[in-house]
Amino acid sequence: MVISNVVKGLCRVSQQGIVSTCRRVHNGNAKMAKVSLRFVCFFCTLFFLHFRSFYTKKHEWVKIDAGIGTIGISKFAQESLGEVVFAQLPDVGKNISSGDECGALESVKAAGEVYSPVSGIVTEKNSAVESSPALINKSCYEDGWLFRLKLSKPEEVEQLMDQTSYDTYLKDLH
């Protein structure tokens, strides 16, 4: 969280630098500067998305790398479920819209449906989780990821909570 704030700060500083650099490069041509600024910002966004996780209110997370989103469930969700004994994940090639129910996790005491935080086509599912579902409890943000999507609407991420907002959201739940 601290790291992400530092990165955000750096981003703001360097963006301002980039704006003036763009102006200088384009000799005060505001239109050109705007275009290249947008270009730079796009890469900036990709760069920062790479470092950040986004969360849904239903406790899924998504991390984005080069247009591919990796999806999993949060520590809170994992703890609420208890030891996961069965995982049903979406098949590769499936077209999913954000908010779609696309998988299910079951423990002895609880059942949970997985809803996709973003839209896209499934490129991979975590077969390690299918064969040993308790991986989700052991490592919900790393080895226990559920599936990957090629994002069809990357802008959807803006509707999700970042780490700070999710932490606040969790606090309010209690």
Add this chain to the structure above:
Amino acid sequence: MICRNIIRSKILARIQVRCYSDVGSSKKTPLYNLHEKYGGKLVDFAGFLLPVQYSDMTVSASHLFTRNSGSIFDVSHMLQTSVSGKDCIPWFESICPVDLQGMSDGSSSLTVFLNQKGGIIDDLIVTRVSEKQLYIVSNAGRLDVDKSHMIETSEMYRKKNKDISIDFFDVTQRGLIAVQGPKAVQNIQRLTDTPLENLYFMTSRLGSVAGVDCRITRCGYTGEDGVEISIPAEKTERVTEALLLSDDIKLAGLGARDSLRLEAGLCLYGNDIDEGVTPVEANLTWLIAKRRRGEANFPGAEIILRQIKEGVTKRRVGVRMETGAPARKGALLKSLNGEVIGNVTSGCPSPSLGGNVAMGYILEQFKKVSTEINVNIRNKDSPCKVAKMPFVPSKYYVKK
């Protein structure tokens, strides 16, 4: 992901809010402090704060520990009732199909309160303490219903100058713990002079455990050998701690309790039985005692006896799935040609057997063990089979 806790069928996030902010309205059992001390994950269950599990073990680990060694469950939330008076047996037989007259003192039986249509108001364990005294343990979820049912029916008896008085034990007066598993009784024996080798399944007696006067009943809700111990509230913690000194015994919560009872084929009131089903439909026909069938004088007798003679259209059965997602309450059962033939009333993954176990109601013509059917889970049909219950053989300590 929305997590539905099967034990309460409510969204866990909301429950936790309730659990933390609404503690005042949930009653604490005499073991509340002990649950906190041992890391119990407390939730509101039927108005009581009880642990789903403890921090030292997952639900499946705790389940298996119970099957292999022994566990203590806090069941203090259940309604304990003492009935006394020379007319207590005729009164009780007027609301249940049990044969208390034919039972010996100190023996217990599972029975049901029935409504006039033969529907099940609650299931309970009644102990014939003596000809003039009964001890009853019934469900916390039916506490108010059971109380008013017993009060109303006994008042009618008292108006006829019959001698019955009822004492409900509040959770502040008496605690109740279930000690279950193959090593349960040997560990209790170390703490009591009462010989337990002749305390058979479904018998009960008074005895001192860890220096505390208790009622010990050989029964349980796990399919294992074990007892339930009724203890004065202020001493419940002392007895529990004394048992926990042994490495053979650990605390277990509602999570393991539910999966253990399901494997044992035992009903959960509100899920598997309710006022809408009769004991015959619930595959509990054996609860209608032989003498009582002859007398035909229990509530709903006409309907129930006709069902015994002529059959019913649906029946409670076990359902077994070797793989796949577990069927939970509400899942539809379908025939192989796709028609809906029943529904699941409770189900979970089976820690002892692997795969999943469930029970539910099915049309009579499909009730035969090993019948291949489908269960619809999240709009997908998965193959399963009608199975014999209990799924895991019971280990009750029965006199041979």
